[in-house]
Amino acid sequence: MIHRLHRVLLVAALLLPWLNTALADQLDDIRKKGEIVIGVLGTDEPNSFVDPKTRGYIGYEVDLATAIAKKIGVKPVFRQMAVAARIPELQQGRVDLLAASLTHNKEREAQIDFSLTHFITGSKVLVVKRSGVQKLSDLAGRKVLTVKGGTQEPNLKRAVPTAQVVTFENTQQAFQTLRQGKGVGYVNDESSLYSDIGKLGPQASEYVLLPENLNFEPLALGIRKGEKALKAIVDATLREMEANGDAERLYERWWGQQSRLKFAKRTFKFDSDQVAQ
Amino acid sequence: MPAFELSLLLSGPYHALLLAGLQVSLALLAVSFAVALPLALLVALAGQAPLAPLRGLAVVFVESQRSVPLLAHLLFWYFGAPELLPPDARQWLYEGDVEFLAAVIALSLYYGAYMAEDIRSGLRAVPVEQLQAARSLGLGFLPAMRHVVLPQAVRITVPPLLSQTLNLWKDTSIATVIGTAELMHQAAKVETESFRSLEAFAFATVCYLAVSLAIAAAAAGCQRRLAPGWRP
Known part of the structure; x- marks a missing residue:
């Protein structure tokens, strides 16, 4: 009997702080x-x-x-x-x-x-300005480079099913291939793309980032x-x-122009707490 | 999740991707073989030529190809070499299927060197008196090779050449590192998209195995037919 009472008290003592935070x-x-x-x-x-x-x-x-x-x-x-x-x-x-x-x-x-x-x-596409690509749909039938195994390729394929995707072991090889002119576009996460563009130095003006996100x-x-x-x-x-x-x-x-990252203009607002599937 | 979904491999988008990969792999094999074999013959003959600079050239080629891993060759022919071209030629090249072309160049040169060594050992297996006898009858170096030495050497060379072809077939898979959309590349892609690793790589394995066994069977057949005294 005493044992049982002890046990009840013990459980109550353990639950008390939890109940307290849960109720208040x-x-x-x-x-x-x-x-x-x-x-x-x-x-x-x-x-x-x-x-x-x-x-x-x-x-x-x-x-x-x-x-x-x-x-x-x-x-x-x-x-x-x-x-x-x-x-x-x-x-x-x-x-x-x-x-x-x-x-x-x-x-x-x-x-x-x-x-x-x-x-x-999200992921974006960096394109060669000379290629004339200005929006995602312009990539149809063109050669686009990215890394193997990530979400980049499936996301691009979903957005532009006819794009010709060539993939490499790592992002920097794909980026190098773009710099050599073997493709018109290169897919990567937005923040990594900004650091890649930083590496281009003065040549950065030959490339342009497409405004559309491949995923969110x-x-x-x-x-x-x-x-x-x-x-x-x-x-x-x-x-x-x-x-x-x-x-x-x-x-x-x-994030923007006053920062080290130099992201493009803000395209979202603080107005929703809903997310897609 | 069923353990093994065979239907995935027999129809649908993944089936199409894998089949396209198999086609590219077979094309790599066929084109590389077609370039490597004549190249190997040239290099082997140059290695036996009466002119010392020609022999030196053959040795330099064979050693430079065989002493560097195939992976390095592929990366060189894809990322490095085209940059040495003039801009117009480079642009023209890059608009084509440069991934396939670079893979063919790397594989042809690499296997050309190995096959040249196989042919050389075949030539050396023919007693040197055969060449001497032919030359003393008034045949030049090339006619002596063509009519007397090579017919005997081919018999010895074909089995190792076929085994080299088998290696070439397996090594087409390394072209995945330069983005050539061959079988391993497509299998990895199907794996990423569908998470069906077992199915994707099982398909690739069966394809590699089937073609390898076909090449091995051809080798065995050749060996039988080329044996001295064989009559159809």
């Missing part, structure tokens, strides 16, 4: 603590990385999270974490919000909630499942930033 509204807790804990990667320029001068975290996602903390009226506290640890850390309540280069996809929706999409990345990979902030009040204020902050132009300014500062 997280937004109230954040306000009570006076701080919001934000999980960042801290090594992923320009989303979140360490400023060599101040030793603090800076970046696009850091600025977004800071704006959210300001809106709630609390102090932002950044905590660095590994890619694989992001979702478990959020689910176990060690962080309140994830701003960690997190891709929003359908599989993850079962585990956590997502804010509005705050960035869209939306990034969003992660919120623990069911925290409706927190999600509402996060999304409201992002919408406000879109309306007052802060979203555009942050993009230009971290």
Whole structure:
């Protein structure tokens, strides 16, 4: 009898903190603590990385999270974490919000909630200007180069079924083949393409990046499942930033022309938390 | 997921991809063989020629081809050599099927060197007195080779040449590194698209095996027919 009582008490004691966090509204807790804990990667320029001068975290996602903390009226506290640890850390309540280069996809929706999409990345095609190719459909029947085994080739084939795709062991061989003029286009992830273009130096003017994405990979902030009040204020902050132009300014500062990466103009808005299959 | 989906290989888009790959592989074999064999004969004859510079040239060619891996040859003929051409010729070349052409050049030269060595050993197996006797009857070097030495050498050379052809067939698969859309390239592509690794590589294996066995059977047949005393 006593044993059984012990066991019940033990289970209750173990469940208590969990029940506590599950029942209380997280937004109230954040306000009570006076701080919001934000999980960042801290090594992923320009989303979140360490400023060599101040030793603090800076970046696009850091600025977004800071704006959210300001809106709630609390102090932002950044905590660095590994890619694989992001979702478990959020689910176990060690962080309140994830701003960690997190891709929003359908599989993850079962585990956590997502804010509005705050960035869209994907594969693009770099083409030789002389070839006259100006849009994806112009690649029909032309020779396009890329790496073997990635998502690049299937994505291109889906967009332009008649393109003649030639694949290589690694992206740099495919890029070299483009530079030698053996094809009209070269497919890679957008951010890698910008670094490839950087390697071209003055020859970069002979190439042009097609504006269309071959696929979309939306990034969003992660919120623990069911925290409706927190999600509402996060999304409201992002919408406000879109309306007052802060979203555009942050993009230009971290990704666009003022940044090292020199991404082309922003083609998305903070307006949806839905993703395709 | 069924363990092995045979229907994937017998019809549909993946079947078409793999079959296209098999065609390219067979074309690589046929064209490379057609270039390599006459080249090998020329080099072997040059190696026996009465002119010392010609013999030197043959040795340089054979050693430079045999001492460097085929992979390096392929990368050289695809990425390196065309850059030495004048821009117009290069442009013309790049508009064609440069992946196939570079593979054929690399394979032909490489196997030309190996086959030249096979032919040379066949020539050396014919007693030197045969050539001397032919020359003393007033035949020149080339007629003596053609009418007296080569007919005897071919009998000895055909089996190793066929075994070299078998190696050539298997090595067409290395052309995948320069993007030639041959059988291994297409099998890897089908694997990436369908995640059916077993089916894709089983198809490639069966194709390589079938053609290899056919070449081996031809070798055995030749050996029988070329044996001294064989009459049809």
